Amino acid sequence: MLYQGVLRKMRTENGNPIQYFLVFENDFININQLLDKEIQIDFIKYQCLNCGRERPIYRQGFCRSCFFESPAAGDWIMKPELSTAHLDKEDRDLEYEKKAQLQPHIVYLANSSNVKVGVTRKNQVPTRWIDQGAHEAIEIVEVPNRYLAGITEVALKAHVSDKTSWQKMLKNDIEDVNLVEWRDKLKTYVPEEVADYFIDSNAETHLEFPVLQYPEKVKSLNLDKTPSYSGILKGVKGQYLIFEDQTVFNVRANEGYYVGIGIM
Known part of the structure; x- marks a missing residue:
């Protein structure tokens, strides 16, 4: 076939x-x-x-x-802290950017090869974790726009990785960790303007791959x-x-x- x-x-x-x-x-x-x-x-x-x-x-x-021209490939895709739609400021196409950036976003911890911090739109949970090969993940912050998620990720990645070792992930060279403990440990590093959005009562999500x-x-x-x-x-x-x-x-x-x- x-x-x-x-x-x-x-x-x-x-x-x-x-x-x-x-x-x-x-x-x-x-x-x-x-x-x-x-x-x-x-x-x-x-x-x-x-x-x-x-x-x-x-x-x-x-x-x-x-x-270099499409709004779907703007720098804010990979670097959410560069988002400007909340300021009514256009990068390539303000209408597109408002739809993408001005919606609920999640800052999360995921464990695929190691514990990492990341950002995704709320409607992409757990899809984003699956795409990264994470066997466990947890939401730590839910904010109303991409910019706030981005500055939170920047603040947290000074204390936890924002990268995945794809080789270790594929070899299943991983260890289970307590992401609730990681979440609580990182709370103190969340930016002040995001502190009210911190999630402190959820549990890990576990994922099984075929x-x-x-x-x-x-x-x-x-x-x-x-x-x-x-x-x-x-x-x-x-x-x-x-x-x-x-x-x-x-x-x-x-x-x-x-x-x-x-x-x-």
């Missing part, structure tokens, strides 16, 4: 285990159903997620010009260097497909790549 389409990050449904879906324009694949099956991935062409043109992908699924076999070493599949690959799927974690030969494929990092996927 052959599917074709442009890659976007896998959609997920939280469950035991999490369900993963690769969605194309006119079809979708339930990735969980492919465990222990051989899959072939063939790179066909580029297709920018913004303009739809066949141009080399620069970053985040966008061609170079769209990356993985039959974790790799001992990881080798990342690069479609530009290896445009055709086949392997037996052994798991999905974060936005990675994990294969029996210890190859891993980051779907999200390959957004904008138009591929053929064959199921043997």
